[in-house]
Amino acid sequence: MSVFFDGHNDSLTRHYPPRHLRQGENLDVNSFINGLHPHAHLDLPRAQKTNFAGGFFAIFIDPEPNLQESNPNSAYLAPRDRTFSGDYPSLEIPIDSQLALKATLEVLSYAFKVERSSQGQIRIVRSFEDLLEALNNKQLAQILHLEGCEAIDADLHNLETFYQAGVRSLGLCWSRPNIFGTGVPFANNITPNLGPGLTSLGKALVRECNNLHIVVDLAHLNYRGFFDVAKISSVPLVVSHAGAFSVCPSTRNLKDEQLEAIVQSQGIVGVTFNIPDITGNDEAKDPLQGVVEHIKYIGENFGYDYVGLGSDFDGCTIPPQMDGVEGLELLREAMEQNGLTQEEIDLVCYQNWLRVLERIF
């Protein structure tokens, strides 16, 4: 048995999506606590059974399903319209900032209600001391994370509000453009070096996150944006869920020079379980073994101090034999069978995340 700490999941919105995405589903606000969702990867009872100690819980907002074709109300000028041509893979459409703000507040409110109803079994952590206490008390530690910053305004006023509410991590962009930068489009077998870097607002946001000790997550950000952050940031670089481009050439994965920059900053990459980023189109490959191969590639070439888990539970297609959070035990066994030492496995399963969080918080 091992303890697990995880870089990314979408379980909050899987169990209780914001109103505009619910599509008439009959939902129970206690679904996460009581394990009521039949298809979820993660809930409280299963987390407790698996020694899943905690992780980053994302607030990810999609546009309304009927708006996903075009979004004329968007305040954003899509960079693809002015920068790219030819067979550039298309970006996801931008999301309206007012919708993102409203839905983000809804999901935050849900997270706080769930924490209260859990009667101490869940703890939203706001500092490293909080995190250690939660781990010692066997409370599920939740770090609230914004996956994409559309809910943050150009003056960054909302950032302060979110910080005071408990948000301690944010991804500048999901795989779409916003006022801070450009996310990378989903594609295989082409370079991830697509699109422009951060805007000046994006750079200001990184500096303010450094000041507030908020984690800046570079998952989904494009290549130039990544190196803009590397230049500005004074803390370890964090990529919560991605893989190695050398193992699987997905645009969502990291090139060796990006992994090198993470090492230089003493940062971390959480290896995703998302099959398209792990094995690509290679159906002959076992995706669970594929996850181990990304971990090994980073560990052997860059050091086991810089690789962790970034499951993307409830937000991606995981290896089928994992089923959900209980599959972490299978992954741990697979690491053992692949020759990782117990020390290396512990670094990957939780210790590296704790080291990086201590530095940033």
Ligand SMILES: [Zn+2]
């Ligand atoms: Zn993601």
